[in-house]
Amino acid sequence: xxxxxxxxxxxxxxxxxxxxxxxxxxxxxxxxxxxxxxxxxxxxxxxxxxxxxxxxxxxxxxxxxxxxxxxxxxxxxxxxxxxxxxxxxxxxxxxxxxxxxxxxxxxxxxxxxxxxxxxxxxxxxxxxxxxxxxxxxxxxxxxxxxxxxxxxxxxxxxxxxxxxxxxxxxxxxxxxxxxxxxxxxxxxxxxxxxxxxxxxxxxxxxxxxxxxxxxxxxxxxxxxxxxxxxxxxxxxxxxxxxxxxxxxxxxxxxxxxxxxxxxxxxxxxxxxxxxxxxxxxxxxxxxxxxxxxxxxxxxxxxxxxxxxxxxxxxxxxxxxxxxxxxxxxxxxxxxxxxxxxxxxxxxxxxxxxxxx
Amino acid sequence: xxxxxxxxxxxxxxxxxxxxxxxxxxxxxxxxxxxxxxxxxxxxxxxxxxxxxxxxxxxxxxxxxxxxxxxxxxxxxxxxxxxxxxxxxxxxxxxxxxxxxxxxxxxxxxxxxxxxxxxxxxxxxxxxxxxxxxxxxxxxxxxxxxxxxxxxxxxxxxxxxxxxxxxxxxxxxxxxxxxxxxxxxxxxxxxxxxxxxxxxxxxxxxxxxxxxxxxxxxxxxxxxxxxxxxxxxxxxxxxxxxxxxxxxxxxxxxxxxxxxxxxxxxxxxxxxxxxxxxxxxxxxxxxxxxxxxxxxxxxxxxxxxxxxxxxxxxxxxxxxxxxxxxxxxxxxxxxxxxxxxxxxxxxxxxxxxxxx
Numbered sequence: 001x002x003x004x005x006x007x008x009x010x011x012x013x014x015x016x017x018x019x020x021x022x023x024x025x026x027x028x029x030x031x032x033x034x035x036x037x038x039x040x041x042x043x044x045x046x047x048x049x050x051x052x053x054x055x056x057x058x059x060x061x062x063x064x065x066x067x068x069x070x071x072x073x074x075x076x077x078x079x080x081x082x083x084x085x086x087x088x089x090x091x092x093x094x095x096x097x098x099x100x101x102x103x104x105x106x107x108x109x110x111x112x113x114x115x116x117x118x119x120x121x122x123x124x125x126x127x128x129x130x131x132x133x134x135x136x137x138x139x140x141x142x143x144x145x146x147x148x149x150x151x152x153x154x155x156x157x158x159x160x161x162x163x164x165x166x167x168x169x170x171x172x173x174x175x176x177x178x179x180x181x182x183x184x185x186x187x188x189x190x191x192x193x194x195x196x197x198x199x200x201x202x203x204x205x206x207x208x209x210x211x212x213x214x215x216x217x218x219x220x221x222x223x224x225x226x227x228x229x230x231x232x233x234x235x236x237x238x239x240x241x242x243x244x245x246x247x248x249x250x251x252x253x254x255x256x257x258x259x260x261x262x263x264x265x266x267x268x269x270x271x272x273x274x275x276x277x278x279x280x281x282x283x284x285x286x287x288x289x290x291x292x293x294x295x296x297x298x299x300x301x302x303x304x305x306x307x308x309x310x311x312x313x314x315x316x317x318x319x320x321x322x323x324x325x326x327x328x329x330x331x332x333x334x335x336x337x338x339x340x341x342x343x344x345x346x347x348x349x350x351x352x353x354x355x356x
Numbered sequence: 357x358x359x360x361x362x363x364x365x366x367x368x369x370x371x372x373x374x375x376x377x378x379x380x381x382x383x384x385x386x387x388x389x390x391x392x393x394x395x396x397x398x399x400x401x402x403x404x405x406x407x408x409x410x411x412x413x414x415x416x417x418x419x420x421x422x423x424x425x426x427x428x429x430x431x432x433x434x435x436x437x438x439x440x441x442x443x444x445x446x447x448x449x450x451x452x453x454x455x456x457x458x459x460x461x462x463x464x465x466x467x468x469x470x471x472x473x474x475x476x477x478x479x480x481x482x483x484x485x486x487x488x489x490x491x492x493x494x495x496x497x498x499x500x501x502x503x504x505x506x507x508x509x510x511x512x513x514x515x516x517x518x519x520x521x522x523x524x525x526x527x528x529x530x531x532x533x534x535x536x537x538x539x540x541x542x543x544x545x546x547x548x549x550x551x552x553x554x555x556x557x558x559x560x561x562x563x564x565x566x567x568x569x570x571x572x573x574x575x576x577x578x579x580x581x582x583x584x585x586x587x588x589x590x591x592x593x594x595x596x597x598x599x600x601x602x603x604x605x606x607x608x609x610x611x612x613x614x615x616x617x618x619x620x621x622x623x624x625x626x627x628x629x630x631x632x633x634x635x636x637x638x639x640x641x642x643x644x645x646x647x648x649x650x651x652x653x654x655x656x657x658x659x660x661x662x663x664x665x666x667x668x669x670x671x672x673x674x675x676x677x678x679x680x681x682x683x684x685x686x687x688x689x690x691x692x693x694x695x696x697x698x699x700x701x702x703x704x705x706x707x708x709x710x711x712x
Binding site: 001003005007008009010011015016019023026028029030031032063064065066067068071093096097100101102184186191192193194195216219220221236237238239240241242243320322 | 357359361363364365366367371372375379382384385386387388419420421422423424427449452453456457458540542547548549550551572575576577592593594595596597598599676678
């Protein structure tokens with residue numbers, strides 16, 4: 001089977017080999033307080049810095065999930081006012097976390113399937129954190145990175161927090177123009193689920209320091225605690241070492257291939273998928289604004305039958321695509337275009353969609 | 357190498373095979389919202405219920421770590437008063453979490469290397485949660501399960517929360533006499549780290565319900581949210597499916613062998629280790645009270661040389677033991693006696709310790 005699902009997703013082709021090597025070397029029996037683990041964390045750090053072109057002041061923390069980072073970022077970085085761009089289920093969940101934590105959470109909202117135009121947005125003065133979902137996994141809407149940078153220019157005060165869960169590593173964000181970003185590994189990195197990665201700059205750490213002792217900032221998972229451990233390439237509690245090991249090696253594989261190559265391939269495959277959808281009589285792109293169509297999660301309306309029939313027919317051919325999210329479950333299919341999905345697999349999928 | 361370290365630890369012998377099967381079946385690409393995942397969670401549930409003899413009213417939740425459960429249990433189950441039995445680094449961390457969360461955290465403390473006698477304890481009226489570390493990984497002190505049951509008889513009011521991180525699955529707790537327990541999988545279950553397991557009874561859920569809406573109970577990770585998802589064998593966020601898969605299969609392997617057999621073997625191996633330490637001129641058991649000597653984490657004083665020399669010499673023979681914890685780093689060694697450590701490995705270790 002080839003998994004075109006938007007996470008958990010097709011494993012990156014090198015995962016099985018790395019896992020076998022790790023078992024042979026007994027990596028998963030080594031103490032997370034050992035030099036061997038510190039070396040692994042440092043190696044992950046070097047690889048991720050190179051992949052994202054991170055400025056020197058960024059730190060890299062590991063959590064159990066990206067969901068956890070919604071909560072921890074709000075606990076460590078905000079006392080009162082947050083602002084959320086909501087256009088789908090995952091951007092709404094960041095907002096939910098802010099409400100649960102009792103924050104004064106303001107929102108700009110557009111309908112499912114639409115994106116934001118940075119120049120039209122107004123963010124209230126006094127906003128501590130501006131939460132943007134760079135790629136909405138539920139609707140297949142992305143925010144072009146240039147708009148992210150425009151947001152920062154227009155609103156330099158709030159910390160700019162970017163959920164790039166299903167956009168990484170494709171999205172070529174200039175990290176000097178945001179303050180933090182996060183993702184989980186079971187999407188664009190093609191890894192088993194169970195690890196969140198949090199990229200945090202000095203400006204975040206300074207803000208976090210002002211809140212320490214004044215509110216609950218997350219205990220063992222506060223930015224202060226994570227940073228304290230990070231300085232020795234350690235973690236506050238026993239982490240998902242297997243996930244960190246695989247991430248490190250897959251990122252190194254991606255670097256060997258070249259992140260520019262991966263981005264160009266992603267764009268070419270996305271172009272192929274959207275062109276097919278536009279020309280098809282049976283399918284159509286869900287996202288009408290071309291600039292907001294995600295290159296990494298392609299959502300298609302199924303025009304003349306229940307989506308479940310398409311999903312079943314494809315599965316019989318060994319191709320697994322995702323169903324629509326929530327209320328769109330039987331009206332749409334979602335196709336992940338992650339780095340693990342090579343060109344030939346897209347060719348096969350487009351061909352099968354064309355003869356359904 | 358054989359890892360006698362108290363977590364991460366020697367992998368259970370069947371882990372590599374299960375991992376290969378899961379890769380072949382592409383388990384880690386399947387959606388965590390699929391029926392296949394629900395079936396896996398249900399299978400984990402059945403297996404863990406059988407292993408621990410859980411009463412029907414218990415639910416089983418998954419988290420990123422046992423550390424997270426310290427925090428989540430306090431958020432969901434307490435508004436004000438907690439009481440902690442502290443006799444080592446890990447019991448102290450549960451207390452730390454309570455203080456960070458602003459609870460009125462009371463404590464009974466005994467020196468490192470000592471345990472508690474249930475009949476001597478006094479727990480203040482009004483205590484909401486009584487936190488007990490059944491097996492202190494740092495010092496090798498355990499609380500016999502009969503004392504746990506005595507505690508419940510003497511103090512029926514507070515919720516009795518049992519950290520059995522390095523005691524499970526050996527500790528034969530009567531779960532009708534406690535209210536919740538938790539562990540991580542990289543110790544007694546011999547799995548890669550990155551998964552916490554939380555066993556929660558109806559009494560906890562009732563208490564949690566009284567706090568919902570009155571305080572922050574953990575958002576996506578509150579008992580209410582976890583229970584809501586658990587009822588369909590789902591999780592609030594994408595879980596460590598690989599960890600859940602391996603746990604399920606290793607627990608089934610343990611059930612096939614028989615938990616009674618595993619407990620008897622554990623006791624026999626522990627007896628062998630402690631007898632050796634008592635008779636040795638170079639080593640001695642750290643825990644003086646025999647009833648408080650952990651069968652699963654055996655801590656030895658090294659009498660006539662730095663512990664690092666012993667550790668290095670053993671490593672040269674392919675045997676990895678843990679160092680002492682914290683201030684005892686160079687005075688002690690710690691030997692995990694988990695189910696993955698078969699009798700023949702203990703024979704080899706005892707022999708090598710004897711001729712050092």
